[in-house]
Amino acid sequence: MSMQVGETGDEDVPMSDINTTPLVDVMLVLLIIFLIAVPVVLQTVPVELPKVDFEPTQTKPENVNLSVRAVDGQCEVYWGLQRVDSQRLLDLAVAKLEDEIEKQGGPANVTELPEAHIRGDSATPWRCLGGAIFTMQRAGFSRVGFISEPPPRGGIRF
Template sequence: MAMQVGGDGGDQTPISEINTTPLVDVMLVLLIIFIITVPVVLNTIPVTLPQVEFEPTTTKAENVNLSIRAPGGQCEVYWEVTRVTSQELLDRGVAALREEIERQGGPDNVEELPEVHIRGDVNTPYRCIGGAIFTMQRAGFTRVGFISEPVPGGGG
C-alpha cells in the first residue's frame, strides 16, 4: 500500500482524507453474497401432512385406560375407575404388562403389547399427564395414546 502525499506549492505533507473506495467495494460484495444466500436459507422442504379428523381407537381388553384430572391443582389419576397414586400406577402397570406377556406365552411369543389410553381433562396441567406418561413408560408400555372427543359436525 502506498501513501499519497502532496499539497499546495510542492509541499510534501500527507493527505489526511480516508480512501473509502475499498470499503465500499467490500460492502457491496458482502451485500451481494447476502442477497444470494438468504433465499436459500429461507426455503423449506415441502411436506404434505396428513389430514386426520380423528382415528377410531381399537378397544382391546388388555389396553389400560387412564383418566387424569386436576381439581384444585392436585393431580388425580384413575386406573379405569380406581384412583391410584404414582407408585400404585407403576406397580399396576408392571403387573398388567407381566400378566399380558405370560398370557401370550412368554417374552419370545409376544406379538403385540397392550396400549395405554389416556383421557385427560381439558384443564389438566401438562405435569399431571406427563407424569402419567412417564410412569407408564417406566412400567414398560411403549404405546401411549390420547382419547379425545371429535369436534361436533367435524365429520370423519
C-alpha cells in the same frame, strides 16, 4: 434531500415539506431483507404432520384406560375407576404387562402388547398428563395414546 427556499419579498423562508419517497424506498428494502432473512433464522426440522382429525381406537379388554385430571392444583390419575398415585400406577402397569406376557407364553411369543389410553381433562395442566405418560412408558408400555372427542359434524374446527 432537497429543500426549497421560497422567495417572498426580502426574506428567505424555508419550506417545511419533507420528500417521503426516499423514506418509502428504504422501508421497502428493509421489508424485503426481513422477508428473506427470517426463514433462514428460523430453523426447524421438516416434519410431515398427519392430515387426520382423529384416529379411531380399537377397544380391547387388555388395554389400560387412564383418566387424568387436576383438582385444586393436585393431579389425579385413575386406573379405570380407582384413584392411584405414581408408585401404585407404576406397580399396576408392570403387573399388567407381566400378566399379558405370561398369557402369551413368555417373552419370546409376545405378538402384541396392550396399549395405554389416556383420557385427559381439557383443563388439566400438561405436567399431570406428562407424568402419567412417563410412568406408563417407564413400566414398559410402548404405545401410549390420548382419547379425544371428534368435533361435532358441521361444527367449527379449531
